[in-house]
Amino acid sequence: MAVPVPERFKRAAMVTMISIKDVKRSLLVSLWFVFLSFPIMVIQVNPVERTVVWRWSNMLYMGIASLLLSFLVRIWLLRQERRLAQKQLSSSPQPSILHLLLKQQKFRYPLIIGGSVIVLAFPLIFSSYQANIMTTALMYIVLGLGLNIVVGLAGLLDLGYVAFYAVGAYSYALFNLHFDLGFWPALPLGGLLAALFGVLLGFPVLRLRGDYLAIVTLGFGEIIRLILENWNAFSKGPSGISNIPRPGFFGVEMSLDQAMTFMYYLMLVLLAGTIFVVNRLQDSRLGRAWVALREDETACQAMGIDKAQTKLIAFALGAFWAGLIGVIFAAKTTFVNPASFTFMESAIILSIVVLGGMGSITGIIFGALILILLPEYLRPLSEYRMLAFGAILVAMMIFKPEGLIAGSRRVYRFQAQKIQPMLKNNE
């Protein structure tokens, strides 16, 4: 297997014309990597027997691997540059492969039908463990779609999104604890309460933009978490609230597995609803106002858009979905405590939006699937799992900074053309 690689490699190098300078740089990179990884990869200390094992072969592997990788990256970058130069000639943005596939009638329906069959039969085909992971992934898709309204569409960088998630989860937990409220009435209630909190956060930050807004929202997220952690009388503090009932289904008794399967389908329905609503919001007067707000606040106001109202609606709607998922989270784990609502959660949801592609529903679905499922399926890599995960994220952001699937603008039809309005995604 060692022979064909340099052959192919040489050809690729010829095509993209790697210069001596690039080779030198790659050598430098690999030397640097060898140096950096030396303590981890080469030295192995056995504290019990008090011996040190020097694994020199690892150093060689690291050197070769990093050299090869650096070459690949260089070639890729060169190609990208060339492609960009070509792209500038044609002005319109290139649609993604997925969009192209979906556009073609021949592929469209088989793709959609095949996809929905797999999604619908998922808990039947795979183990309940898999279905459980998938349910979590579905929850994060909805969270991502909710945050997308605030960050992707309205351009308001919200680092405290998890606070609304917590509001939803705790509202179900507490209402259930004190008033014995069931899951179904708690679901909309949690969403509405979270939306209320969204408006409460929205008011003081109406005038803030960019990094200032990010700092305040970050603080808001932490305040909610700290209140939950320290106000024992209200939230039972760090020990949390347990024995939260799972959602019922017309009083049918369900085993744990059945309950999990039910949860999966419940999430699926909620996700479908969310996609429908977010898609419609995007293609509406309100959605346009959000995007305009993201592009230029001053011009937006000068064009007659009520900045305060538009921002508050974005915050409230974004928070609403976080609240819904919060209730579902509480019902799924049957236990909530403040440790589930740390900044890390906000960061993951934000990563889903950014990685998937801001303002793009398909992008966010893929972003969430990758970010939530990848760490699970990387488990065979054991201790290198998070390292690999991080490397994949960094690589993604270098090679596709606009996200997996960038948002595209809708094309409208006019009465004059006598064609019914054709929407981008649905209908």
Added chain:
Amino acid sequence: MSKPILDVIGLTMNFGGIRALDHLDLDVYAGEIVALIGPNGAGKTTFFNCLTGMYAPAEGEIRLTSPETGKQTLLAGLKPNKITELGMARTFQNIRLFSRMTVLENVMIGRHCRTRSLIFGAIFRPRKTREEEQDTVDRSYRILEKVGLSGQVDELADNLSYGAQRRLEIARALATDPFLLLLDEPAAGMNPQETAELVDLIRRIRDDGHAVLLIEHDMKLVMTLSDRVFVLDYGEKIAQGTPAEIGVNAAVIKAYLGEEVLDEEMP
């Protein structure tokens, strides 16, 4: 003549210790094209920002009177979006389009203050919302036809040429149905051909029933286009009158070209 649609009395604006506008009076009547000229830093854009509610002036009154209803509104303390809703829209000197939206969507944003649907309408799309949306699309398209951009409706605003971006700004402002249109240096950066087209466009806009107040450095454009001219220098109005009067006004020539040009003693 009837009442002016825009009546500015004693407008004063300070930035710290600097007086950017000093007791400025100005009026615009329906059907007029009025130009506001002056050297760089004279306070022209500041004046626009005061009119549109982006700055809060220190003193003075701004009255806007709708030519249709005759309703008069004092603009003090109103938010920019409310002022646009009343019927006065503006363009920006440094182009401020929504660059990652399409040309059509940019104009549709202008229709925002004339349409009503919100969350409910967006999600459930009742008939009223659908009609409103279609009306927005159609009107926006017609406005783009008027400014000559109907061939590029689905292009991103960012990809337009400079001159086309300026025309798109005008189209976006027109979409708000203004009775008074404020243009901040519409010809800046345009070539003579584009400027000639712009003159034509502004005349057509006036003929459609919008009064125009414009800031411009291109003297030829100002002289051919405007009915009346106001001249600002250091925040003060130094002259007003027809283009012909302004062209021979001593104070104006002094402000633009310096003292030595005129062989006059100035205190």
